[in-house]
Amino acid sequence: MEQIANWALDTAVARGASYADARVVELRQRELSTKNGQVGTLLESESLGIGIRVIADGAWGFASTDRLARKTVEACAAEAVAIARASALAKKQDVVLAPEQAYVDTWQNPYIKDPFRIPVERQIELLLAADAEMRRVPGVTLAEGSMLFRRIEQFFASTLGSRIHQVKLQSGAGIVATSFADGEIQRRSYPNSFGGQHALAGYELVESFDLVGQAPRIAEEAVALHKAEPCPEGVRTILLDSSQLALQIHESIGHPIELDRVLGQEANFAGMSFLTLDQLNRLQYGSEIVNVVADARLVHGQGLGTFGYDDEGVPAQCTEIIRNGLFTGYLTSRETAAAIGAARSGGTMRAESWNRLPIIRMTNVSLLPGTWKLDELIADTDDGIWMETNHSWSIDDRRHHFQFSTEIAWEIRGGRKVRMLKNPSYSGLTTEFWNSCDAICAREHWTLWGTPNCGKGQPMQTMGTGHGAAPARFRNVRVGIAFSK
Amino acid sequence: MAAAHLLPQAELERIAEQVFRASDADETEVLIEAVTDALTRFANNTIHQNVAEQAVHVSVRTVYDGRTARAATNRTDAESLRRVAAASSALARVQPKHPDLLPMPGPQRYRTVQRFFPATAAATPEDRARAVLQVLRMIERHRQTAAGILATGCSQMALANSRGLFASHQQTRAEFSITVLEPDSSGWQKANTPDLAALDPLALAERASQKAAAARAPRELEPGRYTVVLEPSAALDLLGFLFYDFAGTAVLDQRSCLNERLGKPIFGRNISLWDDVYHPLQTGAPFDGEGIPRQKVLLVDRGVPCNLVYARHTARKMNARPTGHALPLPSELGEAPVNLVWAGGDTSLEAMIASTERGILVTRLWYIREVDPYEKILTGMTRDGTFLIENGRLVCGIRNFRFNQSLIEMLANVEQLGPAVRAAGEESFEMVVPAMKVANFHFTEVTKF
Numbered sequence: 001m002e003q004i005a006n007w008a009l010d011t012a013v014a015r016g017a018s019y020a021d022a023r024v025v026e027l028r029q030r031e032l033s034t035k036n037g038q039v040g041t042l043l044e045s046e047s048l049g050i051g052i053r054v055i056a057d058g059a060w061g062f063a064s065t066d067r068l069a070r071k072t073v074e075a076c077a078a079e080a081v082a083i084a085r086a087s088a089l090a091k092k093q094d095v096v097l098a099p100e101q102a103y104v105d106t107w108q109n110p111y112i113k114d115p116f117r118i119p120v121e122r123q124i125e126l127l128l129a130a131d132a133e134m135r136r137v138p139g140v141t142l143a144e145g146s147m148l149f150r151r152i153e154q155f156f157a158s159t160l161g162s163r164i165h166q167v168k169l170q171s172g173a174g175i176v177a178t179s180f181a182d183g184e185i186q187r188r189s190y191p192n193s194f195g196g197q198h199a200l201a202g203y204e205l206v207e208s209f210d211l212v213g214q215a216p217r218i219a220e221e222a223v224a225l226h227k228a229e230p231c232p233e234g235v236r237t238i239l240l241d242s243s244q245l246a247l248q249i250h251e252s253i254g255h256p257i258e259l260d261r262v263l264g265q266e267a268n269f270a271g272m273s274f275l276t277l278d279q280l281n282r283l284q285y286g287s288e289i290v291n292v293v294a295d296a297r298l299v300h301g302q303g304l305g306t307f308g309y310d311d312e313g314v315p316a317q318c319t320e321i322i323r324n325g326l327f328t329g330y331l332t333s334r335e336t337a338a339a340i341g342a343a344r345s346g347g348t349m350r351a352e353s354w355n356r357l358p359i360i361r362m363t364n365v366s367l368l369p370g371t372w373k374l375d376e377l378i379a380d381t382d383d384g385i386w387m388e389t390n391h392s393w394s395i396d397d398r399r400h401h402f403q404f405s406t407e408i409a410w411e412i413r414g415g416r417k418v419r420m421l422k423n424p425s426y427s428g429l430t431t432e433f434w435n436s437c438d439a440i441c442a443r444e445h446w447t448l449w450g451t452p453n454c455g456k457g458q459p460m461q462t463m464g465t466g467h468g469a470a471p472a473r474f475r476n477v478r479v480g481i482a483f484s485k
Numbered sequence: 486m487a488a489a490h491l492l493p494q495a496e497l498e499r500i501a502e503q504v505f506r507a508s509d510a511d512e513t514e515v516l517i518e519a520v521t522d523a524l525t526r527f528a529n530n531t532i533h534q535n536v537a538e539q540a541v542h543v544s545v546r547t548v549y550d551g552r553t554a555r556a557a558t559n560r561t562d563a564e565s566l567r568r569v570a571a572a573s574s575a576l577a578r579v580q581p582k583h584p585d586l587l588p589m590p591g592p593q594r595y596r597t598v599q600r601f602f603p604a605t606a607a608a609t610p611e612d613r614a615r616a617v618l619q620v621l622r623m624i625e626r627h628r629q630t631a632a633g634i635l636a637t638g639c640s641q642m643a644l645a646n647s648r649g650l651f652a653s654h655q656q657t658r659a660e661f662s663i664t665v666l667e668p669d670s671s672g673w674q675k676a677n678t679p680d681l682a683a684l685d686p687l688a689l690a691e692r693a694s695q696k697a698a699a700a701r702a703p704r705e706l707e708p709g710r711y712t713v714v715l716e717p718s719a720a721l722d723l724l725g726f727l728f729y730d731f732a733g734t735a736v737l738d739q740r741s742c743l744n745e746r747l748g749k750p751i752f753g754r755n756i757s758l759w760d761d762v763y764h765p766l767q768t769g770a771p772f773d774g775e776g777i778p779r780q781k782v783l784l785v786d787r788g789v790p791c792n793l794v795y796a797r798h799t800a801r802k803m804n805a806r807p808t809g810h811a812l813p814l815p816s817e818l819g820e821a822p823v824n825l826v827w828a829g830g831d832t833s834l835e836a837m838i839a840s841t842e843r844g845i846l847v848t849r850l851w852y853i854r855e856v857d858p859y860e861k862i863l864t865g866m867t868r869d870g871t872f873l874i875e876n877g878r879l880v881c882g883i884r885n886f887r888f889n890q891s892l893i894e895m896l897a898n899v900e901q902l903g904p905a906v907r908a909a910g911e912e913s914f915e916m917v918v919p920a921m922k923v924a925n926f927h928f929t930e931v932t933k934f
Contacts, residue, residue, distance in 0.1 A: 033817050035738070039580050040817025044572050045557035049540065061610075062536040066559045079537060086525075086610035087532040090618045121579040128581075141739045144817070180739035185859045265528045267632035268664040268673075269911065271851070271868075355538040392854040396866045396885060401932045403864050403887060405856050425856065427887070427930060458634045458662075459524055459536070481929050482856045482864060482889050 001026075001155035002163065007070050008052045009159055011077035017054040017084070019097070020077070021158035023311060024050045024068075025354035030116060033146040034127040037135065041146075042120070049354035052080045053312075058094030059087035064355040098337040098345050100314055102161030107308025108168075109298065111202030115149035115171050118203050123147055126211060127175070133215035134177040139223035142178035143215075146195060147171075147206060148452070154311075162313040170304065170464065172198030172452060173206045177219040179226065186225035186422065188218035188407055192243045193390050198450035198464060200302040221408055224420060231409055231424035233480030237384035238426055239377065239473045242441075244406055245367065246449035246467035247390050252430040253285075253292055254365040254465065256399035257321055257329070258348075259336040261360075270456045271397025274430070275327065277340060283327040286434030289370055292322040294331055296347060296363035301448035303466020305363035307350075312358055314347035321365065325435070333360050352461035359457050364448060366468030370440025374471055377439050379415040385479060386410045386417060387424045392482075395430075403427040405482050425482035433474060441470035491606075491641050491655060492519050492541070500543060500561055501645035507570040510547035510577065512589045514646040516774075516813060518542040521606070522638030522658075525613040530621050530630055532614060546814060547573040548589070551582035553815050583815070585798040591648045595771045595778050596763060600656035601639065605681040608637040608659070620690040624665060627694050633663035637681055644776045654770035660909065661686040664869055665697040669934070670882050672696025673849045673869035675718060677909040679768055696848060696870040700882025705931055706873065708886060712844035712900075713926040714837045714874065717908035719847045720921045724827065725913020726855060726863055727892060731760070731784050731792075732810075733799040734819025742861045742893065743790050750788045752896035755830065758785035760794060760810070760822035766907040766917045767824045774813035782808050784822065788897075796820040829919035830902030837901050837922040839877040845886070845926075846872040846879060853912045861892040865912075866932070886928035898924045 001024040012020035026048045033040035049066035050073060061084025065076040115123075127145035134143035149171050156164040174196015176189045191197040191209050199205050240248065256273040260266055275283070286292075293300075296307055296316035309315055312334055319329045330336075332346040349358035378386070387406040395402040409424035410417040448468040455462055492500075501515045519541045526534040543566065544557035554576035558569040613635045624631040636659065643653040659681035665672045673696070674689040715723070727742070735741035761781040762769050771779050775797060782792050795803065796811030799819045810820040838846060848870030856862040866887055873880045903920035 035817040038583060038585075038817075040815060042554040042576055042580060042815055043544075043557065044555075044576060045544070046569075047542075047559045049559065059532065060535060062534070064536075064538045064540075066540050083523075083535045083537060083610045086614040087535040089611070089614045090527065090530075090532040090621060092529070092531045119579065120576055124580055178738075178740060180744060180859075183745070183859060185740060185857075187858075263529070264630070264632060264666070265533055267528055267666060267671075268526075268634065268662055355540055357534055357536050359534075392856050392864065394852045394854045394864045394866065394887075396887075396932050397851050397868050398932075398934060400934075401866070401887060401930065403889075403930075423857070429933075458526055458534075459522070459636070482862065484889065484929060 002157065004050055004068050004073055005155055005157035007073045008050060008077040009157055011074040012052065012054045012081055013159060015078050015081040017056045017081050019055040019159055020052065021156065021312060022050055022052045023354060024155045026153045027353055028151040030149045032123055032127060034131050035144050036142060037128065037131055039124055047353065050076065051351060051354045052077050053357060054080045054084050055095050056081045056084035057088035059084050059091045060095060061087055062357045095335060096338045097334040098342060100160065100334060100345065103309065103313060103315065104163045105308065106165040109200040109302055109306060111169050113203035115203040116151065130175045130211040130215040133212055134175065134219040137216060137219035137223060139179050139181060140177050140219045141180045145175040147173040148195065156313055158313050164309045164313060166308050168200055168307065169202060170198060171201050171203055171205045172196055172450060173209060173211065175211050175215055177222040179222040181226050184226055186222050188222040189389055190214045190218045192449065193407060195452055198304055198452045200304065200306050225408060225422045228420040228422040230483060231385065231421045231480045233484055235476050236479050237381060237473065237475050238477045238479060239381065239384055239386045239471060241388040242445065242447045242469040242471050243449055244387055244390050245469040245472055247393055248404065249365055249367055249467045249469060250451055250465060251393055251395045252399060252402055253321065254362040257331050258360045259330040259332045262330065263336060263339060269458050274398045274400045279327055281328055284325050284435065285322045285327040285431060286325045287437045288325045289440055290322055290325050290434055290437055291368040292365065293368065294319045294321055294363050294365045300364050301468060303364040303448045304450040304452060304464030305466035310347045310349045311351050312349045314345045317347045319346045331360050331362065350463055352463060356461045359461065361463045362465040364466030364468060367440065369443040369446045369470045372439050372441045374441050374445050377441060377473060378412060378417065381412045381473065382414060384412040385421065385424065386412055400430050402430065403482060423483050426477050426479045427481055428477055433477065436475045436477065437472055438475055439473040441472065446470040491639060497643040497653060500566060503563055503566045504545050504570050505647050507567040508547055508574065510549055510574055512548040512647050514546040514589060516544045517643045519641040520638065522636065524634055524636040525617055526634045527617050527621065528632035530625055532617060535610065543569060545569050545573040547577045549577050551586050552577045552580050553583060553586055554580060555815065585802065587797050589646045589648050590650055590776055592650050593776055593778055595652060598763060598771050600679045600768050602657045602680040605637055605657035605659050606639040608681055613637065616686050620686050623687065623690060624694060629694055629697060630666040631663055635686060636660045642770055644772065646776065650776045652772045652776045656768055659684045661689055663690050663693045665693040667697045667701060670697050670700035670703060671869045672700060675909045677915050699879065700870055700872065703882040703884050704873065705884045708928045708931050710925045710927055712841055713923050714841065714844060714846045715921045715923060716848050717906050717918050717920050718910045719850045721908040721916050721918045722850045722853055722910035722912040723863060723892060724918060728825060729821055731794055731822050732820050733793045733795040733803050733805065736793060737803065740858065742859050747790050751790065751893055752785060752788040753899050754788045755899055755902060756785055756788050756896050757828035759783050759826045760824050761826045762824040764826045764917055769824055773809045773811040775811045777807055777809040777811060779809035794820050794822045823914060826917040827905055827919060829905030832901040832903055834903055834920050837920065838874055838879065841874045842876060844874040846874055856889060862889055863892060864889045884934060885932045887930040888927055889929045890927045895923055895926065900924055
């Protein structure tokens, strides 16, 4: 890999690039799915290629190829320089990067069991066993399960002198029970919706889920939802489980703090942000118990936003985003850090693969734990609604007005969960919502959730992000409007 | 640059032959995809990202005694092709038999579709940069700020199997999208076509610029039910959420909103829908993931959902005929219509506005998600050009709304249709779709911008 990267850098410099970096990436992926007792998708794939990013004539160019002979790699590097020169036709000023050191290092996330060494028939067997448990429950009309494993090996080299080798191993799985009855489709997922839970971990993560043991519960809940009362419409106290809160963090904190959005670079597609530069260190984002970090370091956990170095060679860092409710930090790159006068990038640039340009992505944007035990929090709630497992999510292009729905909810009366509710939803404004947070559960209830499918950029890139959260309580939240007539 | 990167027919055949030789499966299928794509991205009136890629993808499906699996690689040397065939074989052999698996189809005959434009494939970074520069100069003359993309590229697909089927297709694409920003307003336009010569970035930019200017100083309206005029991109991004409901497998799985509704008049009589890859405004290959020729299928006839699309194995289970819409096997999803053509009308956008006493003109929708899969309630936001209509004319820009709207209800409330055009959005693949005037569209909340 190093030799291939060196061919690219040498050519870029020879063609006049003032800066260049190259990433040689090899991706191996295994996807499995089952449906109603049968295997659905069964796919193993591999992909190897190089992405070359250069600055020439003060502007950016990027080219990528999967043809890794010396001649084609050099042609690709030359193309990147030619593209940069074309970019310079419409430049306002030269690209300026925040300074960074050179690193020579290797990094790999820890794991116990390599999922690619687990026989695929064992993995299928596990999904089919969970599938059978779900279909044993009368009323379940569709049982689905899936697993996804990825091994991403990357060699990064830059003209600064960095030579960084990283290997990331990612595992994830989930099951879903769906019930159609009386003109209504109800669904329950475990351990999370939209593909389950994912982390930088080995197969031990999947084994820890106990998919077979949990399958009857979600199947019974999917069927029971048909007879549940609908979530009422009004202004209520809500409690969010940690997986739903993770997505709330993703959408209403993680995206608005991306500095490329703030600076208008994503205005055409992903949108901009309400967090304009004048808000930094001034805006009371949340209540005083709200503390949020963006932490890519292994010490934070093995999330989908964990790495040793980002894709422009900046070491993993922890950035304070919200301290005691006050907005204190953005997600930055070398270019955007320089644009706002910061001394250094926060290290958040990542690319989907070798054929995509690194852009600012969430690392592990996490709400730090509070002090409450979950049963004490519920006991402390006189009148509220507990909402669990995301069903839908939507937020405006400045990341201010949101609406979420969840798969299931329970009404809380007098400190106890008293009845199941179907079709729960809530909506609000980002800062009003986070300022209404009056209780966060403790570390023992905190989970680092993986969001494997965050879309951003043109061309579109999908990226995994991490979000740690424990259940939390929010006051005076509008609920039920998604189903209002 | 791009045309040279497509694989010649002889190379496609070489890849397929080498895989067949390396495989000892009962049946073997090879899917070869190649793409060369480039995208020039601008924001703050400057090009800030400018990228190009070329990639090949070879995937191999093997079948052993009713068991099947797929493996893929992006390497095309003999050793890599041998390894990918072996990987597919190893996966297929160890799994349970699939009771619905049919023998692979033999050779088929396909209608010709011409969707490759050499000049589009040959567009250079300079060509794109100069087109963008021309747009940005115009935007700066208007003292506005723009962000967007201009992309060009070509793609190729070939499907071969050990029963002698061979199908191939190549096409080009050109796409322009622009958001024009003012301090308190914005406007947007997007278009996508196989032929760069048919794309007019300057005209699209001019229209987005006019929208941004017209939307200045937006007013805040109360949420509620309004008559809306949905421009084609806005209609597209809503209607796109219906496509998989027309898959036979979705109905079999009881996850389609058409469950127990097929044959019933659930939409207005002015709503008809086809899947038609041969429509002159459509793109795509004339064959499906198994190599079966795609058929034109009438899905909705004057308000009545009347047909579904079927892969071969779904058709057998549902006592229907295959329509050429299979996804590559193995897949739990079965099939999908991806060349939707909605019936248009003859009411221009201007006439829709002129006939509206009070309503909302919607340029673009954003972040649409499904809230209820059976009633097909969708939520999302308006964005980049939302206007109040009063007494037949645009009065002012308004602050953006959130909607929660049943698509089924919406398609029963369509009052007027414009001519169907090829529309591009962000939530759906491109379709042929008209502008729509819809009564009682449900806006539930309003933003502060």
